[in-house]
Amino acid sequence: MFGPEQGHFALALACVLALIQFVVPLWGAHKRNARLVAMAPFLAVSQLLALAISFFSLVMCAVHDDFSVQNVAANSAASKPLLYKITGVWGNHEGSVLLWTLILGVCGAAVSAFGRNLPDILRGRVLAILGGVSAGFQLFCLLTSDPFDRVFPAPMDGQGMNPLLQDPGLAFHPPILYTGYVGFAVPFAFAVAALLEGRVDAAWGRWVRPWAVAAWCFLTCGIALGSWWSYYVLGWGGYWFWDPVENASLIPWLTGTALVHSAIVVEKREGLKIWTVLLAIATFSFSLSGTFLVRSGILNSVHAFANDPARGVFILALLALVIGGSLALFAWRAPSLTSGGLFSPVSREGSLVLNNILLCSICAVVVTGTMYPPFMQLLAGRTISVGKPFFDAATIPLTIPLLLAMGIGTALPWKRAQLARTFSHLFVAAIIAAIGLMLCFWKFSGALPIACGALAIWVMAASVTDILRRVGLGHSSMSDMLARARNLPRSSWGAALAHIGAGITVLGLCGMSGAQHAIVEIHVGETRSLAGDDWTLLNVHDYAGPNYRAMQADIAIRHNGKLITTLHPEKRDFTTQNQTTTEVAIHTNFITDLYGVVGDRHGTGADATYVLRLHRNPLAPWMWLGGLVMAIGGAFSLSDRRLRVGAPKRAAARNMVQA
Amino acid sequence: MTRKTRRLWIVIACLACISSAAALTLRAFSSNIVFFMAPSQVKAHPPAPDRTIRLGGMVMAGSLHRITENGAPVNSFNVTDGQAAVEVHYTGILPDLFREGQSVVALGTVQKDGGFTASEVLAKHDETYMPKEVAEELKRTGKWDPRFGKAPDAASWDTMTAKKAGG
Numbered sequence: 001m002f003g004p005e006q007g008h009f010a011l012a013l014a015c016v017l018a019l020i021q022f023v024v025p026l027w028g029a030h031k032r033n034a035r036l037v038a039m040a041p042f043l044a045v046s047q048l049l050a051l052a053i054s055f056f057s058l059v060m061c062a063v064h065d066d067f068s069v070q071n072v073a074a075n076s077a078a079s080k081p082l083l084y085k086i087t088g089v090w091g092n093h094e095g096s097v098l099l100w101t102l103i104l105g106v107c108g109a110a111v112s113a114f115g116r117n118l119p120d121i122l123r124g125r126v127l128a129i130l131g132g133v134s135a136g137f138q139l140f141c142l143l144t145s146d147p148f149d150r151v152f153p154a155p156m157d158g159q160g161m162n163p164l165l166q167d168p169g170l171a172f173h174p175p176i177l178y179t180g181y182v183g184f185a186v187p188f189a190f191a192v193a194a195l196l197e198g199r200v201d202a203a204w205g206r207w208v209r210p211w212a213v214a215a216w217c218f219l220t221c222g223i224a225l226g227s228w229w230s231y232y233v234l235g236w237g238g239y240w241f242w243d244p245v246e247n248a249s250l251i252p253w254l255t256g257t258a259l260v261h262s263a264i265v266v267e268k269r270e271g272l273k274i275w276t277v278l279l280a281i282a283t284f285s286f287s288l289s290g291t292f293l294v295r296s297g298i299l300n301s302v303h304a305f306a307n308d309p310a311r312g313v314f315i316l317a318l319l320a321l322v323i324g325g326s327l328a329l330f331a332w333r334a335p336s337l338t339s340g341g342l343f344s345p346v347s348r349e350g351s352l353v354l355n356n357i358l359l360c361s362i363c364a365v366v367v368t369g370t371m372y373p374p375f376m377q378l379l380a381g382r383t384i385s386v387g388k389p390f391f392d393a394a395t396i397p398l399t400i401p402l403l404l405a406m407g408i409g410t411a412l413p414w415k416r417a418q419l420a421r422t423f424s425h426l427f428v429a430a431i432i433a434a435i436g437l438m439l440c441f442w443k444f445s446g447a448l449p450i451a452c453g454a455l456a457i458w459v460m461a462a463s464v465t466d467i468l469r470r471v472g473l474g475h476s477s478m479s480d481m482l483a484r485a486r487n488l489p490r491s492s493w494g495a496a497l498a499h500i501g502a503g504i505t506v507l508g509l510c511g512m513s514g515a516q517h518a519i520v521e522i523h524v525g526e527t528r529s530l531a532g533d534d535w536t537l538l539n540v541h542d543y544a545g546p547n548y549r550a551m552q553a554d555i556a557i558r559h560n561g562k563l564i565t566t567l568h569p570e571k572r573d574f575t576t577q578n579q580t581t582t583e584v585a586i587h588t589n590f591i592t593d594l595y596g597v598v599g600d601r602h603g604t605g606a607d608a609t610y611v612l613r614l615h616r617n618p619l620a621p622w623m624w625l626g627g628l629v630m631a632i633g634g635a636f637s638l639s640d641r642r643l644r645v646g647a648p649k650r651a652a653a654r655n656m657v658q659a
Numbered sequence: 660m661t662r663k664t665r666r667l668w669i670v671i672a673c674l675a676c677i678s679s680a681a682a683l684t685l686r687a688f689s690s691n692i693v694f695f696m697a698p699s700q701v702k703a704h705p706p707a708p709d710r711t712i713r714l715g716g717m718v719m720a721g722s723l724h725r726i727t728e729n730g731a732p733v734n735s736f737n738v739t740d741g742q743a744a745v746e747v748h749y750t751g752i753l754p755d756l757f758r759e760g761q762s763v764v765a766l767g768t769v770q771k772d773g774g775f776t777a778s779e780v781l782a783k784h785d786e787t788y789m790p791k792e793v794a795e796e797l798k799r800t801g802k803w804d805p806r807f808g809k810a811p812d813a814a815s816w817d818t819m820t821a822k823k824a825g826g
Contacts, residue, residue: 342661345668357673361680368684383695385713387766390691394683398676519751521732528730571755580755599732599752602725611732611752 004069007057008148011098014050014105015138017043021108021131025124029196037124041112044127047134048105055089055102058147062089068154071095071147077160077576079547087171088161094147096174100291101137103175103182104130111186111211118207125193126186133185136318144314160576163548169229177222177249181287183215184256187263188284191277192326195333200273205266208280210638212263216256217634223249224627235582235597237517237615239623242391247370248290254363255283258356260634265352268414271343272353274334279356281330285323291315344416351409358402365394396448403455403506406499407433407462429465433458440510443618449510456506463496463503494637498630505626511619521602521611531616533594534558538566540601540610548572550583553598553610557587567596569612590625593617693766699742705769714747714775715764716740723759738763738775745769749777756782 021043028036058071062085067073075092076085090099108130115123141147165171190208194200226249231239240246259279265272343349369386376384411425436457440450470492471484520528527536538554555567567585574581587594599611695713696706706712715738722737722744734753737744747765757763757780767777 342665345665345672350668353669354672357676361676364677365680365684369687372688383713385693385695386688386691387693390687393687393691394680397683398680519731521727521730582752582755597752602732609727613752 002053002057002060004057004061004066004148004150007054007061008146010050010054010057011138011142011148014047014054014101015135015142017047017050018131018135018138021047022128022135025128025131029121029124029128034120037120040124040127040131043131044105044108044112047131048102048109051102051105055098058095058098059086059089061148062086065158067156067158068150068152069147070149070151073151073155073158075158075161077158077547079576080158080161080166081546083168083171084161084166088165090174091161091165091170094141094145096178097137097141097145098147099175100178100182101134101141103178104134104137104185107182107186108134111189115207122190122193122197122207125196126189129189129192130185133189133322136322140314140318160547160574163572163574163579163581167229167233169225169233173222173225173229176218176225180215180217180219180222181249181252181290183211183218184252184280184284184287186211186215187259187280188326191280192329194277195326195329198333198336200266200277200337202267202270205263205268205270205276208276209260209263209267212256212259212280212283213634213638216253216260217631217638219249219253219256220627220631220634223253224624224631227627228624231620232584232586233581235584235613237515237595237597237613237617239512239620242369242386242388244370247366248286251363251366251370252283252286252290254359254366255279255286258359258363259283261352261355261359265349269343269349271349272356273337275356277334277337278330281323281326285319285326288319288322343414346412346417346419346422348409348412348414348417351405351412354405355402355409358398358405362395362398362402365398366391369394396452399506400451400455403452403459403502406459406502407455410462410466410495410499425466425469426462429458429461432461432465436461444510444514446513449513452506453510456503456510459506460500460503463499467493467496490640491637494633494635494640497633497636499633501626501629501631501633503626504622504629508619508622508624508626511622512617515615515617515620517613517615519611519613521609523607523609528612528614530614532559533564533616535596535612535614537610537612540598540608545572547576548574551598551601553596553612555585555596555612555614557594565594567594569596569598571598571600588621590621591619593620595620695764697740697742698738698745699740701745701769701775702743702773705773708768708771711766711768711778713764713766714738714745714777716745716762718757718759718761718763719744720760738765745773745775747775747777747780749780751780753780754782758782 021040024043025037025040028034028039061069062072062076063082065072065076065078065085067076071092071094075095076088080088089095108127111123111126111130115126118126187208190204190211194204223246226246227239230241231237259276262272262276262279266276369390373384373386376382407429408422408426411422433454437450437454440453440457444450444453467488470488471481473481476484516531518528518530522528522537524537524540527534529535534557536556536558538556540551540553542549542551544550550570550572552568552570555569557564557567565587567587569585570583572581572583573579582597582599585596593615595615595617597613597615599613602609602611693711693713694706695715698714698716701712701714717739719737719739722735724735726733726735728750731750732752734749734751736747736749736759738747739745747767749765749767761782764781765775765777766779766781767775769775
């Protein structure tokens, strides 16, 4: 039932369905034929079904160790644990493209299911655009990277998976990150549909924002998870390498964050319409380019385990078609969109505009830093690279005003703000930030970490005091306050949470700038001290795992003679692939991470010495915790009644149809 | 506040942000760009001692040795491009994929004595992957043509260099 041929057929079927989904509703919308337009949801759901069968078939091939399938033979092995047989399906190029199209199929079906209140024509057009993108990627999958290719003769065992990827963190990282990338296809489709329609209004903003927020949540989680993975798997003690692959996920996150904010202005004030449409197009374009950067060999990168330039040409053509086509449509139709309400520079709208400009400036810097080296290579033939020093020097000075504005923005009213009143609202937050500055002077070293740390506290304090002011702290009774808190829109709580999350992440980054480490070579029983803690190597022993051999060290950490913890870092040797990996041991109390790595053994017997790397990483867990809080804030805002996809105002929808 | 003045404000804010972003980018570029160099280039034109470069090539077979200095392990190995070799010193744990006779990229500075102090060593990610810069450099110097098969291992390059020197 679920063999490779069935999977291949289902993929081809999905591709045909996607093509029909692209053509028929667009034609129907053009001819005002309601029946053709109404086919779109049905097509989207059937396409998802076909894709699900196809993907499930590939999973079954991997689970049943069908090594006659090239993709399974190259990336799996009989001895691999079941979890990694399943997750290994998307740990390689072909499988990850299939996963990508599957998620796009899920997005299409979700628009069909949750978008019942959308005007039929708009929904038909949105689904058609999603179908078109879907068809492009499925063709790419079928023509250049078929996951169901057979190999003859079938090998007895597979080549196994890169052991670095055999990790629960990485197993679930791609699906979450891809959901974020692909999720921005929905705002993109809404933007293109609005351009085709020649109309953007508050209702459009209300419809598009939940999709953008949902995609943003997944992308935030995906980036945080990826960063966490490189922290605890690669064993370098770092969390972000400004590697092109990482930047490829950060760039759409920056524009996506701008989009989530500018869509608020469209929804509330009918302003920034053209800009929001452009951001929606840009965010998805960057997501697509992100895949392109990862999947083709154009950018040299430490992550490049699946590069193949031949596929690049197809993807490049697909990118040119999608990005070029949508930008051309934008240039043609955008001038017909009218701009909305007036506002003064010092107002909520003004602060959101500032947020957008700053986010896009940071994005431009990151794009430049990522793209400059390959272009220099291409044009001048000089091999150069830019790394952390460049990005730190160029992005942090732009982040400082962004953080400053984040605190002020939420306190400003729409349309026009009175400065004196705003300042009185922010007075408490400013005092807390001033106390925070003293704390930062005490805890952090260096001007930038101190400034950023104080600003992070400022952002968090401003968010909390804003919520407290709105529930009426100080001039209402307790029950009154609770009632007000209940009535406060969930999106306000969500925004406050997301801003607090951003503050937590920034504090974590500031803390990590003071990380300390030592590399030592010691005998068993010896002790070394690092930043007040004594690290003792107690014992080292060897053992055999399911598909590897390991050397495990026991390291006791004492502070003033009191035992804090015993770490068990490992070095694993995977015989199938002739590869070794490092298993980091981390002890965390959520304030400081103690991070131990065991390296090589030199000498034998009692005289053997071991190389150890010891790290003390202050506030490290906060970086990812903040990402999680941001995503929770986004999810909370999604649950807002007014934003709920199924409950836009009927009246608005009716107006749209009549217009 | 009219539409015109609002637009003016937005344009001013945009210009201010974009020009400061451009200024920051240029300033950061001028001091933080890292050039890639092959060992023969380092020998021919040694960069300034404070300039960080990326040195790439093959680890010469049999050249890796370790000493312990103040309780910290120091690895020394020679990196070659078939024409010249540079001795690299690196304090720390070499990456899991580091092997003699395979390609490597080291980030660091060239010392006055011609040695190279690395702050970071990157080894290739799997058996088939060679850092692009290293492959390019090999092709440029004519030591390897991908049309004629796999890259030679570093041991055979040593003999190539020796032959050239001897003959």
